[in-house]
Amino acid sequence: MVKGLIFDYGGTLDTGGRHWGKVLWQAYVESSSGVSEGDFREAYVYAERTLGCTLVIQPDYTFYRTLDAKLAIELGWLEASGRIGRSGSGLDSLRRAMLDRLYDEVKRQTERSRYALEQLKPRYPMALVSNFYGNIGVVLDEFGLGGLFDHVVESAVVGIRKPDPRIFTLGVEALGLEPDEVVVVGDSYGNDIVPAKRAGCHAVWLKGEGWTDETHDETLPDAVITDLSQLGLNVLHDNMSK
Template sequence: MKQFTNIKGIIFDYGGTIDTNGKHWAEVLWSRYKELNIPVSKEDFKKAYVHGERTLALNPMIKPSHDFYDVLLIKAKIQIEYLIEQGLLPISVLTNSYPEEIAKGCYDFAKEVVNNSLFVVKRLAITYKLVLVSNFYGNINKVLENFGLLCSFKSVIESAVVGVRKPDPAIFTLGVHELGIEAHETVVIGDSFSKDIIPAKTAGCHTIWLKGEGWGESTDDSVPDAIITDLTQLIDLL
């Protein structure tokens, strides 16, 4: 495994990295759908998921005061409403309970993963400056605070706040600026090949790809400087 030298700062992605250890959030949600035996196909679920993400991108439904459970509940409600409206989910005595059950299960999963990630983040914060760069809804500070992560980061760059979204490399350049170092002294850690690894490389940073259960994007293992399959591997790598 590659060893990194002359690194002074680390940029972390949040969603899919710190909170799921490389598992795409669509897959986390779909796993919960299956646990609850919600009678929809994966293809129909994908339609609902995409619809939900587009809806949240266009409408400021998530407020700065919302924690991560609130985010998941809003997402689940949008998805279930879409599936019903499209005739893809039959209404039953259980239908009204689905959003809360989805949100609860996914929140518990994320909380358990974050507890493990917290050890890694705090360990690295002893040696390196840390910045978080995330495509999020304007409430990432509340989410980080809720999970005990906020104090570990020198700064947080959130797309809804700065007006730049991944995969624009400029958002990583903002992260490097907040670290107060050069891009070649920075390593970016993220789960998305297209939204983290490619733009971070374009910005001049080193990259570590947390390669997990993705969602069908085209990838190339030769692009990142290193590949890990578990966030804890960062401790030996860095």
């Protein structure tokens, strides 16, 4: 019997299943940046690695400021490597335009996610388990999501990152439940679905636009959805027989 839920944050609640790399690339295209997709992908990986190993993001950073920092690192790398034909004020204008476009999109999606979570909140205790930078509490409050979660497990705080299944075990323990009483909902097959199942949980895959075209075994998750609004009782109970 399902007694509790664990949600991922990035790519699940803020983009509706789209990988952040795809979301950012769309902003580069729509802003006529002149950057090739291959160069963008290199910049994206560089920025992710930089943010993962340095304290760029501070505990009081909002998502707006976090996203601005990420874009600044990407664009700085593109400029330094000669991959973009802008500099100075032209580069600053491009960053601001992309930032505002992306932030508006995230606000719209998190509002949709908030509505879906509000429908589930009266029936289930909920935890958030996320690879994040130490400021997830500020971000959740920024988008009106903070009060919906009974517990938050953040990688930068607990020192464990997905795909290590132990981070989901921490979420289960925070809820005071057994693993087979918990459903994990996330967009990343490798970071959410596989480790959640290894931790003994049920898993619902929010399948969206991935970073690559790689296909996955869709028999591993207990259910596959394309929108959080599909998390009804039939998904959370009828499919949890594996």
